[in-house]
Amino acid sequence: MTDDPTPDDLDLRERELFAALPRTSMPDPHATERLVATLAREGFLRAHAPPARRLRRLAAAAALFTAGVAVGASAGARFASRYSLEHALARTDLTVPDRVLLLQRAGSAYVTAAHGYADATAHADSTAVEVANEVLRGAAHAVLKSNLNSTLSASLVAVLQTPRAPSPTTATKPILWY
Amino acid sequence: MPADDPLRDLPDRALIRRFLDGEEAAFRVLHGRHAPRLRMTVLRLLGRRRDEVDDVEQEAWLGACRGMHAFNGTARFSSWLATIGIRAACARFSPGSDTQPCEMDDLPAPPLPAAATAIDLERALERLPDRQRAVVVLHDVEGFTHAEIARKLDMAPGTSKVTLLRARHALRRLLADGASDD
Numbered sequence: 001m002t003d004d005p006t007p008d009d010l011d012l013r014e015r016e017l018f019a020a021l022p023r024t025s026m027p028d029p030h031a032t033e034r035l036v037a038t039l040a041r042e043g044f045l046r047a048h049a050p051p052a053r054r055l056r057r058l059a060a061a062a063a064l065f066t067a068g069v070a071v072g073a074s075a076g077a078r079f080a081s082r083y084s085l086e087h088a089l090a091r092t093d094l095t096v097p098d099r100v101l102l103l104q105r106a107g108s109a110y111v112t113a114a115h116g117y118a119d120a121t122a123h124a125d126s127t128a129v130e131v132a133n134e135v136l137r138g139a140a141h142a143v144l145k146s147n148l149n150s151t152l153s154a155s156l157v158a159v160l161q162t163p164r165a166p167s168p169t170t171a172t173k174p175i176l177w178y
Numbered sequence: 179m180p181a182d183d184p185l186r187d188l189p190d191r192a193l194i195r196r197f198l199d200g201e202e203a204a205f206r207v208l209h210g211r212h213a214p215r216l217r218m219t220v221l222r223l224l225g226r227r228r229d230e231v232d233d234v235e236q237e238a239w240l241g242a243c244r245g246m247h248a249f250n251g252t253a254r255f256s257s258w259l260a261t262i263g264i265r266a267a268c269a270r271f272s273p274g275s276d277t278q279p280c281e282m283d284d285l286p287a288p289p290l291p292a293a294a295t296a297i298d299l300e301r302a303l304e305r306l307p308d309r310q311r312a313v314v315v316l317h318d319v320e321g322f323t324h325a326e327i328a329r330k331l332d333m334a335p336g337t338s339k340v341t342l343l344r345a346r347h348a349l350r351r352l353l354a355d356g357a358s359d360d
Binding site: 010011013018022024026027035036039040 | 201202205213214215217218221232235236239318
């Protein structure tokens with residue numbers, strides 16, 4: 001804005017007085033809120049426009065949740081590792097009752113794994129049954145070699161020496177369970 | 179408004195676009211940036227009708243928001259908003275106030291008292307007739323030219339010049355007589 005000359009111009013003192021007048025005045029906060037409410041009523045403002053502060057809070061909450069999940073997963077993994085079958089098998093400080101329990105756990109784990117393998121491959125892979133049987137037979141031989149129990153060893157020898165004939169249950173349950 | 183609000187750094191045009199998209203935060207930044215200046219202009223134009231300032235300010239902002247989609251950005255937003263505010267304030271003037279004579283119009287203007295302060299000037303401005311106050315405020319405080327004042331107040335530029343001369347004359351008389359004692 002350029003001023004155009006006016007015949008009766010202000011002198012220096014008058015200019016200073018005008019320059020000293022304040023140029024701003026803070027608006028009444030209540031009036032501002034009324035204005036915002038009116039604009040919202042008239043549809044100028046989105047009903048749920050998230051202010052930056054709310055967005056920051058949501059981001060902080062999401063970060064906290066993510067951190068919590070990560071810490072929980074890490075702690076869970078450490079716990080699972082400490083009590084895993086592999087970890088227990090590697091231990092040398094187990095008592096006899098603990099070892100019996102470990103044997104049961106390992107056996108159950110083997111059965112579960114073999115079951116899963118059979119289910120997953122029985123319809124797609126014709127050698128699955130044979131593979132499962134061979135694995136089980138290998139386990140039985142290992143039991144015989146360790147001679148854990150003479151009665152069990154005798155039973156196993158009897159089973160292993162019996163000529164294998166097609167079993168009516170093979171088609172549906174192809175693994176020899178113990 | 180938080181000090182680290184990233185919206186604070188956006189130019190007016192970006193804030194306007196966001197406001198037109200319904201973003202309340204953008205409007206608050208725009209309002210916070212321009213409301214203090216607009217309020218002071220309106221307050222000064224209203225003179226002794228200070229109690230009407232909130233209504234006029236609200237009216238100006240609502241008018242600006244309703245017409246924001248038509249703001250093409252060729253002028254500065256502050257000037258555009260000021261024009262709306264000036265018109266809203268001047269609409270409150272008493273009918274015929276532009277022809278309202280100043281009682282001391284014909285007397286010679288005395289020199290400005292040495293002790294006169296900005297407060298005295300403010301109070302003297304309040305006592306001017308509406309149109310004279312509007313012209314002197316817009317010209318000597320806000321810095322508008324006579325052509326701009328003429329457009330804003332719907333008067334001829336020559337009328338603006340004459341009104342300014344009368345207004346300054348009256349102001350000097352009021353200051354000499356001690357407007358602060360009123």
